[in-house]
Amino acid sequence: MKAVILAAGEGVRLDPLTATRPKGMLPIGGKPLLQHIIESVAATGINDIVLVVGHKRERIQSHFKNGGDWGVNIQYVVQENPRGTGDALLEAEHVVSGECIVINGDRIVEPDLIKRLIERHQTNGQACLAITEVEDPTQYGAVMIEGNRVIDIKEKPKEHEIQSNLVNVGVYAFGPDIFAAIRRTNHYGELKLTDTLREFIDDHLLHAVHYDGMWLELSRPWDLLSVNSGILAQTDSVIADPAVVSKGATLGDPVVVGEHSRIQPGARIFRDVVIGDNVTIGANTVITNAIIFEDAVIEPGSVISDCIIGSGTTIGPLNSIEGGRTDVRVDDELYTDVKFGGLVGDNVETAGNVTIEPGTIIGNNVSVESGSTLTGRIPENAHVFRG
Amino acid sequence: MCGITGYIGDNESASVLSAGLKNLEYRGYDSAGIALIGDDVTVHKQEGTIDGLTIPSNADATHGIGHTRWSTHGEPTDANAHPHTDCSGDVAVVHNGILANYHELKEELNGHIFESETDTEVIPHLIEEAIADGADLRAAVMRALDRLEGSFAIAATHADYEGIVAARQDSPLVIGHGDEGMYLGSDVTAFVEYTRQVSFLEDGDVAHLYDDDIEIFNDGERVTREVQTVDWDASAAGKAGHDHYMHKEIHEQPTALRQAISGRVDDLAGNASLNIDLDDGFLQTIDEIHIAACGTSYHAGLYAKELIEPLVDISVRVDLASEYEVYDGHNTQDTLVVAVTQSGETADTLSAIRRAKASGMTTFAVTNTVGSTITREVDDSLFIKAGPEIGVAATKTFVSQVTALALFATYLGRLRGTISADEGADILEDIRQLPSAVQAILDEEAQIRRLAAQYSDSKAFFFIGRGLAQPVALESALKLKEISYAHAEGFAAGELKHGPLALVTENTPVLAFLNQSAAPEETRNNVKEVESRGAPVIGLATDGADESFCKHTIDIPELGRLEPLVANVALQLFAYHVANEMGRPIDKPRNLAKSVTVG
Numbered sequence: 001m002k003a004v005i006l007a008a009g010e011g012v013r014l015d016p017l018t019a020t021r022p023k024g025m026l027p028i029g030g031k032p033l034l035q036h037i038i039e040s041v042a043a044t045g046i047n048d049i050v051l052v053v054g055h056k057r058e059r060i061q062s063h064f065k066n067g068g069d070w071g072v073n074i075q076y077v078v079q080e081n082p083r084g085t086g087d088a089l090l091e092a093e094h095v096v097s098g099e100c101i102v103i104n105g106d107r108i109v110e111p112d113l114i115k116r117l118i119e120r121h122q123t124n125g126q127a128c129l130a131i132t133e134v135e136d137p138t139q140y141g142a143v144m145i146e147g148n149r150v151i152d153i154k155e156k157p158k159e160h161e162i163q164s165n166l167v168n169v170g171v172y173a174f175g176p177d178i179f180a181a182i183r184r185t186n187h188y189g190e191l192k193l194t195d196t197l198r199e200f201i202d203d204h205l206l207h208a209v210h211y212d213g214m215w216l217e218l219s220r221p222w223d224l225l226s227v228n229s230g231i232l233a234q235t236d237s238v239i240a241d242p243a244v245v246s247k248g249a250t251l252g253d254p255v256v257v258g259e260h261s262r263i264q265p266g267a268r269i270f271r272d273v274v275i276g277d278n279v280t281i282g283a284n285t286v287i288t289n290a291i292i293f294e295d296a297v298i299e300p301g302s303v304i305s306d307c308i309i310g311s312g313t314t315i316g317p318l319n320s321i322e323g324g325r326t327d328v329r330v331d332d333e334l335y336t337d338v339k340f341g342g343l344v345g346d347n348v349e350t351a352g353n354v355t356i357e358p359g360t361i362i363g364n365n366v367s368v369e370s371g372s373t374l375t376g377r378i379p380e381n382a383h384v385f386r387g
Numbered sequence: 388m389c390g391i392t393g394y395i396g397d398n399e400s401a402s403v404l405s406a407g408l409k410n411l412e413y414r415g416y417d418s419a420g421i422a423l424i425g426d427d428v429t430v431h432k433q434e435g436t437i438d439g440l441t442i443p444s445n446a447d448a449t450h451g452i453g454h455t456r457w458s459t460h461g462e463p464t465d466a467n468a469h470p471h472t473d474c475s476g477d478v479a480v481v482h483n484g485i486l487a488n489y490h491e492l493k494e495e496l497n498g499h500i501f502e503s504e505t506d507t508e509v510i511p512h513l514i515e516e517a518i519a520d521g522a523d524l525r526a527a528v529m530r531a532l533d534r535l536e537g538s539f540a541i542a543a544t545h546a547d548y549e550g551i552v553a554a555r556q557d558s559p560l561v562i563g564h565g566d567e568g569m570y571l572g573s574d575v576t577a578f579v580e581y582t583r584q585v586s587f588l589e590d591g592d593v594a595h596l597y598d599d600d601i602e603i604f605n606d607g608e609r610v611t612r613e614v615q616t617v618d619w620d621a622s623a624a625g626k627a628g629h630d631h632y633m634h635k636e637i638h639e640q641p642t643a644l645r646q647a648i649s650g651r652v653d654d655l656a657g658n659a660s661l662n663i664d665l666d667d668g669f670l671q672t673i674d675e676i677h678i679a680a681c682g683t684s685y686h687a688g689l690y691a692k693e694l695i696e697p698l699v700d701i702s703v704r705v706d707l708a709s710e711y712e713v714y715d716g717h718n719t720q721d722t723l724v725v726a727v728t729q730s731g732e733t734a735d736t737l738s739a740i741r742r743a744k745a746s747g748m749t750t751f752a753v754t755n756t757v758g759s760t761i762t763r764e765v766d767d768s769l770f771i772k773a774g775p776e777i778g779v780a781a782t783k784t785f786v787s788q789v790t791a792l793a794l795f796a797t798y799l800g801r802l803r804g805t806i807s808a809d810e811g812a813d814i815l816e817d818i819r820q821l822p823s824a825v826q827a828i829l830d831e832e833a834q835i836r837r838l839a840a841q842y843s844d845s846k847a848f849f850f851i852g853r854g855l856a857q858p859v860a861l862e863s864a865l866k867l868k869e870i871s872y873a874h875a876e877g878f879a880a881g882e883l884k885h886g887p888l889a890l891v892t893e894n895t896p897v898l899a900f901l902n903q904s905a906a907p908e909e910t911r912n913n914v915k916e917v918e919s920r921g922a923p924v925i926g927l928a929t930d931g932a933d934e935s936f937c938k939h940t941i942d943i944p945e946l947g948r949l950e951p952l953v954a955n956v957a958l959q960l961f962a963y964h965v966a967n968e969m970g971r972p973i974d975k976p977r978n979l980a981k982s983v984t985v986g
Contacts, residue, residue: 012663020830031674053628054831057628058638058829059638061627061638063629063642064627065625066627074627075628076628079627108826127986242649259645259649260645260650261654262654276646278645278822280819294641294645294822295641295823304522312820312822312823312824312827313827346823347944
């Protein structure tokens with residue numbers, strides 16, 4: 001059986017990080033989100049993986065190549081334009097031709113769930129969908145069941161529409177009849193897999209498989225920090241072999257330091273910090289709960305908390321990203337009281353003594369003059385003068 | 388370049404050999420063939436692609452040899468394809484390289500029937516004669532080798548004798564030790580999906596491969612060759628969803644660069660840590676550096692000259708390896724000769740190094756290939772750690788070569804006291820930022836693709852730059868001409884008015900390097916010269932600089948001395964997309980081979 005992973009989405013709510021990379025390449029616990037999914041699939045004994053890729057797909061292909069490093073064969077299928085998950089799966093039809101496991105490329109689940117879906121599908125020959133219970137289903141696809149049979153799916157139900165706290169996990173087992181069902185689906189705009197399933201259940205059995213294991217989903221920038229902490233909690237700290245940690249630097253736990261990164265004397269890196277490859281952490285910098293992407297430089301003396309720093313970015317000396325809870329607006333929705341010190345995009349340069357207030361989102365290629373205080377959303381390529 | 392593959396073991400020989408041929412495809416070829424040896428010998432060979440080759444079915448085959456041919460002696464025809472056989476059809480031979488004395492040998496073998504125009508075909512007939520005199524296969528190959536002059540690697544089989552006998556003289560040959568048999572290849576790529584345990588044959592070696600053992604002889608003595616583990620994995624050799632290896636390799640550059648600099652940047656000390664074995668005292672006192680290289684590696688050498696001369700206060704001479712000569716009167720004691728070669732097998736570069744050694748000079752190689760011939764011949768080597776490169780047009784290895792040479796320049800400057808720790812730290816900071824700067828260019832691929840589409844039917848393309856950007860102008864032009872077959876030329880910008888300006892028209896786009904570190908003010912004047920002739924100008928300009936007088940600009944992140952190198956990546960993408968628009972076979976350009984192991 002092959003596993004199809006849908007990884008073509010643009011992840012616009014994670015902008016600016018997803019302007020230059022697909023969502024699946026966002027690092028979690030020191031490795032890309034997609035790598036967690038591929039490792040889960042490989043752990044079930046599936047060797048053939050089909051990756052449906054689109055937006056910035058070269059990043060995915062350069063990292064996973066043909067899958068040899070994970071003991072799997074990866075085939076790539078391209079969805080040129082984002083036309084929904086159903087359309088994405090249809091793109092994979094010519095290489096799947098039969099039963100398959102389908103996984104949304106933005107969820108981390110345990111291998112055991114994938115195994116159970118395969119077993120269930122192979123026992124009864126019917127399509128299966130994994131469900132899990134959440135407190136607030138309004139952001140998900142709510143699933144109504146009778147016994148083990150799915151009777152309805154409601155995408156992002158309003159408060160008054162909630163009939164069930166069970167939601168779609170985004171992991172499925174299908175037979176070959178799914179492709180014809182997708183082609184038949186009535187839809188406007190994007191063709192979502194759930195649109196197909198809502199029609200499919202009229203004349204097919206769709207089995208719900210209950211799941212209460214780890215389910216980590218990434219849709220807004222601060223999710224990256226909480227998902228990262230969730231993954232780090234299960235693993236030991238990893239300091240890459242070619243990394244250079246100076247004497248006099250302090251590393252807490254859990255912490256991941258990537259290859260060929262340099263931690264200068266006096267730097268203090270507390271918990272829940274992931275440092276990518278080829279990063280420089282300057283002397284006397286203090287970092288807590290942060291993800292620092294590859295090739296970044298943190299100059300000496302900065303304090304960095306609860307935040308994400310993009311690739312190739314230089315944070316000048318004595319910058320302050322204080323962290324903590326705040327209200328953030330993303331994609332015209334206001335999220336209140338989230339723990340989010342800020343997001344700094346790729347190739348940003350800040351000079352000395354810059355203050356970044358909680359919840360600030362700085363676009364790619366922004367340059368910031370010394371002594372500035374940043375708040376809210378800074379568009380890409382902006383030059384920030386000190387007012 | 389020709390490729391050899393061989394297999395003896397429990398697996399089905401035909402499928403292992405055809406996989407080997409596919410893996411060798413990247414070396415460039417015009418014909419291919421396979422011989423399978425069971426109760427008798429089955430040979431299939433033909434001019435054309437490997438996909439078009441019918442693989443012989445021979446169910447009782449225990450072993451076999453295969454070959455991809457890149458024509459030197461005789462045109463690409465079915466008859467000239469390897470393997471070649473003797474009059475009886477029992478002996479089969481594949482061969483890489485050139486036999487200098489095949490005319491004499493062919494005359495001497497006048498009773499034999501020759502079916503091809505190749506030099507190779509004398510070998511099976513020599514083996515046939517020795518076997519008729521009572522020799523076994525191995526002894527017969529050794530007797531034939533005694534008669535051969537030139538550079539070669541061969542593999543031979545016989546219907547009545549066990550095993551494959553292979554020999555190396557100046558042309559690489561690698562043995563793979565697998566769980567299910569022994570493998571033979573011109574390079575590791577031939578069998579890397581089956582085993583990573585390899586031993587490299589040395590000049591004069593004759594190896595006899597059995598299904599679970601190998602015997603190696605040199606000069607009549609039994610010898611052993613160390614078994615090494617190579618870390619190139621088979622997955623790195625696939626196209627991984629890209630349409631071409633070249634495109635994949637362009638996108639691998641940030642990762643390749645991180646590998647190239649990993650562990651080599653000591654930012655606190657402001658120095659490069661390179662594990663150089665050459666004596667410090669010698670490097671402090673040398674008064675000249677010669678760089679010998681071919682093609683893209685030559686352009687990396689030219690870039691290195693622009694880096695080393697100002698940082699190290701030493702004179703650097705860069706020669707095409709095929710033109711490299713050492714004349715009397717040269718102070719050979721105080722000269723370091725640096726060979727730059729991706730494969731470590733380039734015949735012209737090897738022969739330049741041999742001339743340098745013969746005249747008493749110390750030699751140094753900058754290469755991608757651990758265990759390659761050049762690493763065994765020079766006094767010390769620096770590896771660029773770029774990983775396998777399959778596309779015939781070099782991309783990531785150029786960038787990694789220049790990076791390794793920039794680290795070397797920093798190391799020399801610090802050793803000789805010509806740059807301070809602070810200056811060293813500044814250069815290292817630029818080197819360290821290379822991966823993200825290159826990634827920023829890759830992120831702008833869509834813009835570059837549009838430009839390529841707009842200009843792909845131009846009459847010619849000219850690339851102009853000064854200083855550090857001049858070698859990059861040459862390299863960018865080479866890339867475009869190699870894969871698109873378009874007329875592309877690189878010029879020192881100041882030279883335009885001394886001749887090449889006559890070629891410039893409104894149908895010849897000019898790509899101009901206006902990087903901060905490459906005298907942009909002066910190049911701007913040259914841009915105006917070509918614009919007044921109506922040529923569309925694509926400027927490669929430092930991000931943030933106002934170059935609005937250019938028709939188009941591609942922004943290059945500011946990166947000091949390494950900025951032109953980053954600009955090169957933009958033009959790799961430009962060359963790729965122009966060639967793609969023109970429908971060229973990008974990974975296998977006509978007439979070209981990856982590493983040229985003939986002189």
